[in-house]
Amino acid sequence: MSPRLSLNQATIKRATLREALDTTRTAGIAGIGLWREPVAEVGVDDAVRLVADSGLRVSSLCRGGFFTAPEGEERVVALDDNRRAIEETAALAAAGADGSAAALVLVAGGLPAGDRDLAGARERVRDAIGALEDDASAAGVTLAIEPLHPMYAADRAVVSTLGQAIDIAEQFGPAVGVVVDTFHVWWDPQVLEQIARAGRGGRIASYQVCDWITPLPADVLLARGVPGDGHIDFGPLGAAVRDAGWTGDVEVEIFHQDIWDAPFAEVAARVAVAFDRWIEPTLV
Amino acid sequence: MSPRLSLNQATIKRATLREALDTTRTAGIAGIGLWREPVAEVGVDDAVRLVADSGLRVSSLCRGGFFTAPEGEERVVALDDNRRAIEETAALAAAGADGSAAALVLVAGGLPAGDRDLAGARERVRDAIGALEDDASAAGVTLAIEPLHPMYAADRAVVSTLGQAIDIAEQFGPAVGVVVDTFHVWWDPQVLEQIARAGRGGRIASYQVCDWITPLPADVLLARGVPGDGHIDFGPLGAAVRDAGWTGDVEVEIFHQDIWDAPFAEVAARVAVAFDRWIEPTLV
Secondary structure, eight states, rough: OTTTEEEEEGGGGTTTTHHHHHHHHTTTTEEEEEEEOOOHHHHHHHHHHHHHHHHHHEEEEEEEEOOOOOHHHHHHHHHHHHHEEEEEEEHHHHSSSSOOOEEEEEBBOOOTTOOOOOOHHHHHHHHHHHHHHHHHHHHHHHHEOOOOGGGGGGTTTSOSSSHHHHHHHHHHOEEEEEEEEEEHTTOOHHHHHHHHHHHHTTTTEEEEEEESSSSOOOSSSOOOOOTSSSSSOOHHHHHHHHHHOOSOOOEEOOOOOHHHHOOHHHHHHHHHHHHIIIHEEEEO | OTTTTEEEEGGTTOOOHHHHHHHHTTTTTOOOEEEEEHHHHOOOHHHHHHHHHTTTTEEEEEEEOOOOOOHHHHHHHHHHHHHHHHHHHHHHHHHHHTTTEEEEEEEOBBBOOTOHHHHHHHHHHHHHHHHHHHHHHHHTEEEEEOOGGOOOOEEEBBBOSSSHHHHHHHHSSSTTTEEHHHHTTOOTTTHHHHHHHHHTTTTTTEEOOEEEEOOOOOGGOOOOOOTTTOOOOOHHHHHHHHHHHHOEEEEEOOHHHHHHHHHHHHHHHHHHHHHIIHHHHHOO
16 A cells, blocks of 8 residues: 555545545545535534544645636635635644645636636636735645646636646745646646646645546546546656655545445545556656 | 638538538638548549539648557558548649638547557657658648647547647648647637747648537537637637738538537528627637
8 A cells, every 4th residue: 555645535425524534544545635515514623533533644625716706795705715725724734644735725716607708717816816825824724726627617627737827826935836636637748847847846735646538428527537547647747746856645536426336445445456556656 | 791701511510512512602601611521422523523613712621630550550541541631632622712721630639549658649640740741742732730629638639739739830841730729729828829829930721710618518529619609708819810810711610419400501601690790800
């Protein structure tokens, strides 16, 4: 079992927080990536106690962001919600075992309804991060901007490439970083040089892996497969992340109906085997 | 009716070549983008006569490419087929009205089955274009490399960005250019500067428009919508293409089941209206 492996909770989406922590620990996996919804189900205070009792590292909290709305009530609500997410990230990471990362994954959000101004939405993402930087810095939390695959640019995330995410991060201090997620960036002709650039600037806040499977399922959100089941060559990507100096957890985050329908322990075991075969060798 | 409009034949996919030419002319549209399959149905000689009789301009022939296979029989067959496509392009453009473009649209092809070496497949695309350059140049045909949206990188086209396509084109003489297709490039944070770069190098060989609609249909190949029905801001893209010096035809190429199921004349009329509203104003 690789000590670098962290199981992102969305991989066992139907699990409660307690079940996810138990599944991860029982599988011998040392880290977990948490999601806000199952944390909210038990409340943050109880979640903190459960995480502390688990002995697991916390590799990230998913997710903040969704702040492309123009000035107005919706934007104020979004920013307030992100401030709560920052506090949750700090509390959960502090409760995690040594090596836990206080990283809040940010998904930018898509174009507002009826709005085609992509450049404007992208500017509002930058402005929102600027509005949150001091809160994150004060809490010791890294805002981890996640570029999403360009197929989500309209309806989910207007941050579409790693280079674009770094361009935003570099406008701010060290409390702003980026997520490198193989599914979202594997196709990018510039990905290796951008990973190196993120490393030089100290901007890598999270490394997430899963595979790109074809044909794409009817819901393209569910195309994230187990490493080895798809088309991604993890070797060059892992080597680039390693050479960029990333020594933190590596999260496996899978969104796939078959995986979500399987027993939690079986999924955790399968993830561990795939990680040892496809990911661990790329990191050393 | 804009004189710049060309109806890509795939927009009325079920039409024969004769029906497509008739539909286009009857609608008052001056140009058509042809596809090889309906041309092959009647044979190239008859196709040339039909095009000449139509009085239409030919804006492009779709498509060559699919040459990511490694050395061997499959690759030889692919290159030979591309050489035939070059000859067809020259013959059809010569039969078209004044202003016809001898542009062969190239879709690179995806990863070979079981092969995860994306960088290697991309090198083979460049090598294939190198192998075809002299044939194209001798025939007076432009090889128009079309970057496809990154969601097709695994199974359809390993050329994923306009910048990458230009990087390839610039390794060759003026017989190699690029396609700017709004659907494929609209999300790219670098798209405007890359359009300008393509213009400076004289590399724009085709401008194709359609919209990005959400939710994506189950078959993501069929997400190409009528301009105005989706999320793309055609203004900045059209202005960039105009400022880059493109004065040729602008093809409307739609892949959408509802459009394919509609009567041809109705589709042509709808396309013309959408073009006048959403595209023409961006070109002047």
